[in-house]
Amino acid sequence: MKGVFPIKTFETTDTPFYYYDTDLLRKTLRAIIDEIGKYENYNVHYAVKANANPKLLNIICQAGLGVDCVSGGEIMAALNAGFSPDKIVFAGVGKSDKEIKLGLDKGIYCFNVESIPELEVINQLAEQCGKVASIALRINPNVSAHTHANITTGLAENKFGIAMSDMDDVIAKALAMKNVKFMGLHFHIGSQILDMGDFVALCNRINDLQAQLETHHIKIDLINVGGGLGIDYNHPNRVPIPDFKSYFETYAKHLKLRKGQSLHFELGRSVVGQCGSLITKVLYVKQGSFKKFAIVDAGMTDLIRPALYQAYHKIENISNDESLETYDVVGPICESSDVFAKAIDLNECHRGDLIAIRSAGAYGEIMASQYNCRPLPKGYIKEEMI
Ligand code: LLP
Secondary structure (H helix, E strand, C coil): CCCCCCHHHHHCCCCCEEEECHHHHHHHHHHHHHHHCCCCCEEEEEEHHHCCCHHHHHHHHHCCCEEEECCHHHHHHHHHCCCCHHHEEECCCCCCHHHHHHHHHHCCCEEEECCHHHHHHHHHHHHHCCCCEEEEEEEECCCCCCCCHHHECCCCCCCCCEEHHHHHHHHHHHHHCCCEEEEEEECCCECCECCHHHHHHHHHHHHHHHHHHHHCCCCCCEEECCCCECCCCCCCCCCCCCCHHHHHHHHHHHCCCCCCCEEEEEECHHHHHHHEEEEEEEEEEEECCCCEEEEECCCCCCCCHHHHHCCCCCEEECCCCCCEEEEEEECCCCCCCCEEEEEEEEECCCCCCEEEECCCCCCCHHHCCCHHHCCCCEEEEHHHHC
């Protein structure tokens, strides 16, 4: 089964480009809203890092989600797309003074703080501008996630967050500060997680930490569990919408929220991943000594995930249904790692055929670069292609 695309319009559009199926995005957002509607105080902040295309941000904003930003640039992108400051959380292990001031100035909902020095700087800068910054402390839960080593973040060896053993001291420091308001705890264990057991492990850890805080009579208003829900890269057509039901149910079942506490999620990939495809054209079909190459006009500059993480993306020849042949699909960049897939079956490729690299809505367009002086790929939404 292949995806359904407006081929006629694609044929007259310069490749490579990203194509976003906004109907699927809207359905995905509806699924999220329906699921969180079943619980009290569940809030989803879309992780802007996954894709900051203004048209997508605007649709996500209209659906009523908040945002999770990790830079001043992302805060501005979110504000420009219409998100209100009180729906913005700001995370990141290295926030600059300028970015912190921007957050203070705009009055964002919460800073997710990752170290004592950062806490001190936020307190100082807030004092200078006569404000009180709401903060959550990002705790490194030392929970391992079953995902790619480069995208696991919740292990003690990772650079993220405050060590659990320091939590009580840091909270005491925060509570003593005049210009920060301590709101709660933030976590994130990694990305592309499909094993709900990993989230259960996080819930168990948070339950222990809450119990520990209560022995010190410390109450918290919010818990932010980060993002990480994965998508089905193998079956973008069969499983276009991730299993949000099981995901939120896992938290409802295993996390012991106290009365009045709000629970926050920072979902990126699961929101936008499946709605995006990178559309590229076959430039040449080359017979090598041992294999056949389909050389396409998109490269690792347009979608770096296969080169960086050996990530799998389903690839389809959307121009014809001829018999299958085996190809390495490679880009034009002067790097041996500029390979989208090795030894995959595609309908026979000819010069000019359109190729869809699927499940590329998250960490695709946003991670594009201009290496080799290539232009950045454009992103089109369905409405623009009819
Ligand atoms: N919250 C925090 C604190 C994060 O670090 C991340 C992702 C998210 C939320 C969103 O996670 P998601 O729901 O998208 O899994 N470039 C890599 C992924 C890097 C993820 C970084 N942090 C990739 O292409 O797989």
